[in-house]
Amino acid sequence: GVGCGLKLWDRRNLSQCVNEFIGHNQSVETCLFGSVPFDDGRRDVVASVSKDASLRIFDIESGDGLTIYNEGSHGALTAMCRIKRENAPADDFSVLIGSVDPKLYALNIGKSAEIVLMGSSSF
DSSP, X not given: OOSSSEEEEETTEEEEEEEEEOOOSSOEEEEEEEEEEETTEEEEEEEEEETTSOEEEEETTTOOEEEEEOSSOOXXXXXXXXXXXXXXXXXXXXXXXXXXXXXXXXXXXXXXXXXEEEEEEEX
8 A cells, every 4th residue: 555554454354454563664665575584484474665765574464574674775765676595495585675876775674574685786
């Protein structure tokens, strides 16, 4: 939807929101679902980018914000897609993010939702 947060709905019962993810200061542009390892096992997460120039990772079950990444971008983050890295494990959660500054950022969302910048490129 439009706004600074995300809502997760169960398509079988659209009358009740399953969870809400709050934290962005401006409109959310896109989101992706994935799974990342934690010490107590894997957790399902949602990654979202926003016009506030941040990438946020939320725990799907609890709705808690786990990580914020806003290093390097000087403009709104406008697009995000998963990327498959060569020789990466099958459960790798790496993304390519586009911004208006104009740059592309390659990020890996790793253990405990730690976000690591793998590289960036201007275009």
